[in-house]
Amino acid sequence: MESPIIAGVGMTPFTKPGASATYDVMAADAVRRALSDAGLELTDVDRAYAAYVYGDSTSGQRGLYHVGKTGMPIVNVNNNCSSGSTALWLASQAVRSGTADCALAFGFEQMQKGALNMMWTDRPSPVRDFIDVVARRYEGTEEVPMALLLFGAAGADYMERYGTRPETFLKVTVKARQHARSNANAVFRDPVTVEQVLASPRLFKSLTRLQACPPTNGAAAVIVCTSDFARAHDIDSGTRIPGQGLATDTAVSFDPDDLSGVVGYGVTEQAAAAAYEQAGLGPGDVDVVELHDCFTVNEILAYEALGLTAPGTSEKFIEDGDNTYGGRVVVNPSGGLLSKGHPIGATGLAQITELTQQLRGAIADGRQVEGARIGLQHNIGVGGAGVVTVLG
Amino acid sequence: MPAGQRAAQLAYEQAGVSPSDVDVVELHDAFASEEIVHYEDLGLCERGEGVALLRSGATSLGGRIPVNPSGGLLSPGHPLAASGVRTIADITNQLRGRAGDVQVPDARVGLAQMLGGVVNGMDVAAASVHVLTR
Numbered sequence: 001m002e003s004p005i006i007a008g009v010g011m012t013p014f015t016k017p018g019a020s021a022t023y024d025v026m027a028a029d030a031v032r033r034a035l036s037d038a039g040l041e042l043t044d045v046d047r048a049y050a051a052y053v054y055g056d057s058t059s060g061q062r063g064l065y066h067v068g069k070t071g072m073p074i075v076n077v078n079n080n081c082s083s084g085s086t087a088l089w090l091a092s093q094a095v096r097s098g099t100a101d102c103a104l105a106f107g108f109e110q111m112q113k114g115a116l117n118m119m120w121t122d123r124p125s126p127v128r129d130f131i132d133v134v135a136r137r138y139e140g141t142e143e144v145p146m147a148l149l150l151f152g153a154a155g156a157d158y159m160e161r162y163g164t165r166p167e168t169f170l171k172v173t174v175k176a177r178q179h180a181r182s183n184a185n186a187v188f189r190d191p192v193t194v195e196q197v198l199a200s201p202r203l204f205k206s207l208t209r210l211q212a213c214p215p216t217n218g219a220a221a222v223i224v225c226t227s228d229f230a231r232a233h234d235i236d237s238g239t240r241i242p243g244q245g246l247a248t249d250t251a252v253s254f255d256p257d258d259l260s261g262v263v264g265y266g267v268t269e270q271a272a273a274a275a276y277e278q279a280g281l282g283p284g285d286v287d288v289v290e291l292h293d294c295f296t297v298n299e300i301l302a303y304e305a306l307g308l309t310a311p312g313t314s315e316k317f318i319e320d321g322d323n324t325y326g327g328r329v330v331v332n333p334s335g336g337l338l339s340k341g342h343p344i345g346a347t348g349l350a351q352i353t354e355l356t357q358q359l360r361g362a363i364a365d366g367r368q369v370e371g372a373r374i375g376l377q378h379n380i381g382v383g384g385a386g387v388v389t390v391l392g
Numbered sequence: 393m394p395a396g397q398r399a400a401q402l403a404y405e406q407a408g409v410s411p412s413d414v415d416v417v418e419l420h421d422a423f424a425s426e427e428i429v430h431y432e433d434l435g436l437c438e439r440g441e442g443v444a445l446l447r448s449g450a451t452s453l454g455g456r457i458p459v460n461p462s463g464g465l466l467s468p469g470h471p472l473a474a475s476g477v478r479t480i481a482d483i484t485n486q487l488r489g490r491a492g493d494v495q496v497p498d499a500r501v502g503l504a505q506m507l508g509g510v511v512n513g514m515d516v517a518a519a520s521v522h523v524l525t526r
Binding site: 057061073074 | 509
């Protein structure tokens with residue numbers, strides 16, 4: 001089966017909650033940008049997958065109908081923070097299998113201020129088992145918002161296991177801000193120092209606010225197609241998806257002695273193995289990475305789970321500058337979730353947008369990774385699901 | 393053309409069957425009135441003949457084309473995301489001859505239809521039609 005071609009990408013600028021258009025208008029904006037990028041009309045698209053977490057049912061239709069009502073199949077997708085990539089996984093599967101010639105994945109989120117928490121309190125939380133694993137390991141977990149608890153605990157666990165210095169985590173935020181400086185789509189573009197990240201309000205364990213991504217509004221869209229379709233529509237077929245994996249939890253996610261699992265380390269490893277194998281490539285082939293740095297600790301865990309550096313060696317990887325321009329790979333040239341923001345349904349598709357533009361070599365504002373040929377995308381959601389995509 | 397009618401046409405075409413081949417139907421009767429419209433959208437009768445089809449008894453158990461032998465959404469209830477899968481399960485049981493008291497004799501072609509949402513105007517946001525055979 002042939003690799004899907006990335007025909008078009010597009011995203012809106014990301015903003016703080018309350019500073020954007022509504023979800024449906026943002027969604028339509030991103031879809032129009034992707035269609036324009038591909039030189040296509042909505043009537044050229046066979047089917048669409050709409051990703052979002054916060055909103056009523058059929059929000060995807062509401063957004064896409066602003067662009068056109070073609071009667072195509074539209075499927076709304078919710079897979080927590082990996083929703084956007086899950087939509088792309090479905091679109092790619094449709095194209096790979098020959099079910100569709102051209103498929104659209106779009107994602108959007110209109111978020112509220114404050115830490116992520118549960119919306120439905122009259123029923124068991126889907127992440128209850130993950131929280132219980134943390135509670136068996138650490139005290140004082142009650143009343144801590146879910147995401148801060150899980151990622152804060154995973155960070156503490158990592159530091160205990162490898163003796164990692166607190167500054168190592170802080171440097172991830174500093175790098176993210178440096179990368180985002182010239183990205184007009186990013187929420188946070190001002191540089192910060194290690195001292196400022198440390199001095200920001202403490203959330204849980206050693207996690208501070210500037211080590212957490214902000215609630216964000218925004219939308220992004222990606223169109224994939226077959227090579228026959230690309231030829232017929234005069235589409236640049238230079239960027240493809242040679243490998244992609246979607247994985248969910250196994251027993252390793254629920255080990256109180258290794259809390260990297262509750263935030264998706266095993267899921268990432270499994271999805272990455274599938275993506276690398278399908279692509280016939282390995283971590284050593286990768287030039288540029290967009291990974292899921294919802295918290296600083298998750299960037300560090302992802303370096304290792306994606307095979308960019310060996311387990312426990314992230315501190316040296318960071319010290320050596322191997323995660324930025326001039327190093328072995330450039331990780332999150334967009335500024336990542338920490339600086340660009342994390343409008344949940346849009347995030348995975350914004351990552352693909354950045355990587356596609358990087359591989360086209362056409363980013364003009366100073367963050368182009370020179371000579372980038374292979375891109376790697378990583379997007380996970382607690383609960384859980386993770387997607388890893390190889391672009392080339 | 394309403395989404396429900398389009399989905400039905402796509403499903404009939406892909407399956408290579410016509411409405412007259414269908415032995416048993418499970419459909420989205422969230423409200424009693426819509427069942428009449430769905431008869432027409434699914435081609436079980438001509439446009440405007442839905443009420444007459446109902447009154448004829450053809451869509452009751454023992455009729456020509458029993459609709460919702462399970463009791464539909466109106467009786468078993470409508471846990472939204474579960475209903476579409478429940479109808480597939482009920483049609484599968486009909487085709488396997490395992491539907492017990494509500495078995496349609498020798499059912500060989502079944503149809504399951506589910507609809508969702510109203511976004512803009514009066515049409516549904518999504519319509520799904522499955523044709524099942526044995």
